[in-house]
Amino acid sequence: MKSMTEHYIGPEGIKAKRASYFYPCTQHFYQNPPQIVKGSMQYLYDEQGKEYTDFFAGVSVVACGHCNPAITGATISQLGKLQHTTAIYLTQPVVDLAERLAELLPGALRRTFFVNSGTEANEGALLLARMHTGRKGFIALEQGLHGRSNLTMSVTGLSMWRTDPFLEEEVYFIPRPFRTGVAPEEAAQDSLKALDKVLEEQGHTIAALIIEPIQGNGGIIVPPDGYLQEVKTRLEAYGVLMIADEIQTGFGRTGRMFAIEHFDVVPDIISMAKALGNGVPIGAFATTNHIAASLNRPSASTFGGNPVSSVTGMAVLAYIREGRLVERSDELGHILKQGLEQLMNRYGTMISEVRGKGLMIGVELMASNPDVGAILVDRVLEEMKEQGFLIGKNGVHRNVLAFQPPLVIEDRDIQEMLKELEVVLAGLEPSEEEVQ
Numbered sequence: 001m002k003s004m005t006e007h008y009i010g011p012e013g014i015k016a017k018r019a020s021y022f023y024p025c026t027q028h029f030y031q032n033p034p035q036i037v038k039g040s041m042q043y044l045y046d047e048q049g050k051e052y053t054d055f056f057a058g059v060s061v062v063a064c065g066h067c068n069p070a071i072t073g074a075t076i077s078q079l080g081k082l083q084h085t086t087a088i089y090l091t092q093p094v095v096d097l098a099e100r101l102a103e104l105l106p107g108a109l110r111r112t113f114f115v116n117s118g119t120e121a122n123e124g125a126l127l128l129a130r131m132h133t134g135r136k137g138f139i140a141l142e143q144g145l146h147g148r149s150n151l152t153m154s155v156t157g158l159s160m161w162r163t164d165p166f167l168e169e170e171v172y173f174i175p176r177p178f179r180t181g182v183a184p185e186e187a188a189q190d191s192l193k194a195l196d197k198v199l200e201e202q203g204h205t206i207a208a209l210i211i212e213p214i215q216g217n218g219g220i221i222v223p224p225d226g227y228l229q230e231v232k233t234r235l236e237a238y239g240v241l242m243i244a245d246e247i248q249t250g251f252g253r254t255g256r257m258f259a260i261e262h263f264d265v266v267p268d269i270i271s272m273a274k275a276l277g278n279g280v281p282i283g284a285f286a287t288t289n290h291i292a293a294s295l296n297r298p299s300a301s302t303f304g305g306n307p308v309s310s311v312t313g314m315a316v317l318a319y320i321r322e323g324r325l326v327e328r329s330d331e332l333g334h335i336l337k338q339g340l341e342q343l344m345n346r347y348g349t350m351i352s353e354v355r356g357k358g359l360m361i362g363v364e365l366m367a368s369n370p371d372v373g374a375i376l377v378d379r380v381l382e383e384m385k386e387q388g389f390l391i392g393k394n395g396v397h398r399n400v401l402a403f404q405p406p407l408v409i410e411d412r413d414i415q416e417m418l419k420e421l422e423v424v425l426a427g428l429e430p431s432e433e434e435v436q
């Protein structure tokens with residue numbers, strides 16, 4: 001295929017520069033990664049002009065589609081008018097966005113502080129909880145992921161993302177309501193028992209429990225019905241706040257505006273980022289009037305709530321409403337899940353479980369032998385990429401295929417991907433030896 005332009009350095013050139021100028025912690029997907037140079041709605045294009053249907057959306061970010069003109073039009077127009085002032089001057093886009101979020105957020109959550117990333121949003125949420133309760137400790141779930149700063153990493157359960165050797169000590173981890181080979185209700189009961197124990201022993205020193213309503217990086221784990229309500233009731237008995245980390249699940253991803261709405265629970269604080277900017281950096285944490293009153297000492301974010309991010313956020317929320325993206329995520333999510341379940345019926349030796357809600361679906365490979373599962377996941381990713389489909393991966397053992405496409409994906413894209421996935425899986429059936 002003909003090269004799209006002349007000056008691209010190509011994947012090898014990029015890899016060489018990364019090796020020279022990045023830290024060794026930076027990794028990329030694929031043995032033979034493409035150089036992505038263009039995006040349009042659910043499609044990405046490499047430097048050769050090859051088209052890929054994107055089933056990962058930049059890790060749940062580009063819900064409204066790549067370079068969606070309805071959103072980039074607003075962003076570009078704002079860039080030409082006013083880019084930056086900080087909160088010490090009055091600008092309108094940020095207050096409009098705060099007002100719109102208050103309309104969409106569950107329960108009485110209505111005050112928002114804007115930042116630039118998910119990590120910062122969780123950091124702010126944790127600070128707010130400490131200031132409101134006057135307590136220092138936190139409870140978090142094993143295998144959760146909440147960020148890269150010291151505090152958000154301290155509440156992150158996934159060991160691969162806990163790289164700081166000096167993490168906070170007053171964080172109490174409880175098992176998540178999921179264990180391979182165990183009924184979800186039993187796993188939930190074990191998790192609640194562990195929560196009871198922490199609360200009995202430490203309850204009055206704990207500011208908040210932070211939780212992803214559906215764990216993303218941990219392998220797309222949906223808690224059984226009733227679990228989150230039980231958690232909330234127990235926390236309330238000890239005056240411990242609940243922070244719902246909706247950074248990955250927010251804004252329609254799971255077939256609800258916020259994933260917590262599936263479970264009929266209103267948290268005390270919600271943190272948001274990713275899809276709110278559709279690729280423009282933005283983060284936020286929101287709470288009630290009562291709790292917000294505790295964040296009363298001066299605080300400011302240089303870039304948080306800047307007019308460009310705020311106008312983009314408004315355009316995103318308008319597009320989600322007008323395009324019925326929340327409903328679409330629910331409807332297409334069912335189609336995607338059913339298709340993947342059919343593949344599980346055919347390739348049961350490889351596929352252990354299909355789970356998730358809306359357009360956030362995980363397919364775990366070889367749960368009984370996750371190291372082999374991880375190898376297979378990498379092979380599936382590589383071969384699907386060759387066929388023009390970008391799929392994600394996650395899970396404690398990195399043996400879960402993650403399907404989190406832009407919510408503008410179409411039925412036709414899903415069917416084509418499923419057809420190709422079937423071909424790839426058929427060629428990958430593990431040998432008897434590998435299964436052992």
Ligand SMILES: Cc1ncc(COP(=O)(O)O)c(C=O)c1O
Nearest residue numbers: 117118119145146147216247248
């Ligand atoms: C649930 C969750 N919380 C927090 C973060 C951190 O967000 P960021 O990378 O924007 O700092 C992520 C990132 O993937 C996430 O999935």
